[in-house]
Amino acid sequence: MSTRPVWAEISLSSLRANYRRLCQAAPPEIGLLPIVKANAYGHDARLCAPVLEAEGAQWLGVTGCEEGVRVRAVCPGPKILLMSGVWEGEAEAVIAHRLTPIVWEPYQLDLLEEAARQKGMGPASLPVHMEIDTGMARQGTSAHAEDASALRSLLPRFNAPSPLRLEGVMTHFSSPAALLSGAENAQLDRLAQALRRILESGHRPEWLHAGNSSTLVAGPDRARLLSLAIDAHLRLMLRPGLALYGYLDRFTCDGKRSFLENTAPPPEPVLTWKSRVTSLRTLRAGESAGYDATFIARRTTRLALLPAGYADGLNRLLSNRGHVLLRGEPAPIAGRISMDQSVVDVTEIPGVAIGDEAVLLGRQGDRSISAWEIAELTGTIPWEVLCSIGARVPRIAVE
Numbered sequence: 368m369s370t371r372p373v374w375a376e377i378s379l380s381s382l383r384a385n386y387r388r389l390c391q392a393a394p395p396e397i398g399l400l401p402i403v404k405a406n407a408y409g410h411d412a413r414l415c416a417p418v419l420e421a422e423g424a425q426w427l428g429v430t431g432c433e434e435g436v437r438v439r440a441v442c443p444g445p446k447i448l449l450m451s452g453v454w455e456g457e458a459e460a461v462i463a464h465r466l467t468p469i470v471w472e473p474y475q476l477d478l479l480e481e482a483a484r485q486k487g488m489g490p491a492s493l494p495v496h497m498e499i500d501t502g503m504a505r506q507g508t509s510a511h512a513e514d515a516s517a518l519r520s521l522l523p524r525f526n527a528p529s530p531l532r533l534e535g536v537m538t539h540f541s542s543p544a545a546l547l548s549g550a551e552n553a554q555l556d557r558l559a560q561a562l563r564r565i566l567e568s569g570h571r572p573e574w575l576h577a578g579n580s581s582t583l584v585a586g587p588d589r590a591r592l593l594s595l596a597i598d599a600h601l602r603l604m605l606r607p608g609l610a611l612y613g614y615l616d617r618f619t620c621d622g623k624r625s626f627l628e629n630t631a632p633p634p635e636p637v638l639t640w641k642s643r644v645t646s647l648r649t650l651r652a653g654e655s656a657g658y659d660a661t662f663i664a665r666r667t668t669r670l671a672l673l674p675a676g677y678a679d680g681l682n683r684l685l686s687n688r689g690h691v692l693l694r695g696e697p698a699p700i701a702g703r704i705s706m707d708q709s710v711v712d713v714t715e716i717p718g719v720a721i722g723d724e725a726v727l728l729g730r731q732g733d734r735s736i737s738a739w740e741i742a743e744l745t746g747t748i749p750w751e752v753l754c755s756i757g758a759r760v761p762r763i764a765v766e
């Protein structure tokens with residue numbers, strides 16, 4: 368157990384509330400596939416996935432095979448979607464742990480078929496989902512009309528006596544926010560076209576899934592996705608990630624940045640990153656703090672030491688820019704963040720003492736620091752802020 372006073376509290380009640388809100392935000396015909404990849408966006412999948420299972424989640428989404436195995440160990444019930452394909456040496460674990468892989472490359476089908484045959488599995492006994500590339504150019508088989516040969520040559524691989532069964536068809540949109548901007552949507556058109564081809568070839572998958580948190584909480588185009596699924600006799604699922612953990616995407620709408628607003632109340636941040644003051648000192652005017660002496664005291668200055676640095680995921684770009692919360696007040700980060708430590712200016716906060724709790728991300732009293740705030744100061748997005756909190760920071764479940 369880590370005794371260093373830096374940790375992240377994971378509010379299981381907030382996660383539960385967020386998941387319930389997202390379920391309510393979707394019409395009953397739409398299923399949810401909550402995403403717990405990247406260790407549940409840094410929130411610890413072993414804490415979060417069982418909460419989602421207990422709330423009735425039928426599916427969970429992970430990235431690699433190892434993540435799938437870790438989640439399966441704590442979640443016996445739900446189907447686990449392996450969203451990054453399969454690589455050599457993984458097909459056996461896919462079968463043993465009942466993972467459902469996304470496939471699009473012929474070699475992935477080879478690996479799975481081979482492993483299934485070795486296990487003596489019968490026809491259509493190993494469910495897989497096929498990804499359609501609707502514009503990300505990352506994973507998936509091309510949906511372009513003039514380049515349908517890849518899709519056409521994949522489809523017969525799911526015919527009897529193949530052990531593989533095409534259980535689902537999915538895509539990942541390059542611009543979920545673009546879905547908001549009306550009926551003209553090339554991503555959806557490409558998906559519709561690929562789906563038509565799949566059905567024409569006689570396959571009858573059960574699931575269609577697409578769309579992330581934004582599609583779920585805001586999407587007027589949910590309706591188009593839903594009618595696409597209903598017309599094809601498929602069940603639709605959306606795959607929320609970020610919103611589960613308490614943040615909503617921002618998108619450009621008529622040139623204006625705004626939050627997606629139509630889940631009332633908005634989701635609650637699940638993670639609070641904390642530390643404690645381990646040392647205090649006073650600088651005289653003119654004295655410096657930290658590497659390269661980038662902080663110079665302009666007056667008598669009280670500094671507090673926190674045992675959290677960039678090796679814990681506290682982005683070094685927050686040096687002399689970010690702040691933490693102490694006694695409910697903002698304490699600016701003074702000087703360069705070190706690998707394992709940082710120093711904050713508490714001159715304006717009377718009474719700070721060794722052992723005081725500091726909040727690096729999340730709420731303390733009336734104030735809070737959001738992942739969006741840190742993302743803007745460090746030139747990134749809240750997804751990365753949350754995933755960057757280091758593995759050596761223990762995640763502690765709280766209600």
Ligand SMILES: *Cc1c(COP(=O)(O)O)cnc(C)c1O
Pocket residue numbers: 402404450539578579580581606607608609610
């Ligand atoms: C990460 C991911 C999501 C979730 O996206 P959010 O923006 O976090 O809601 C959905 N689908 C796929 C394929 C993903 O990789």
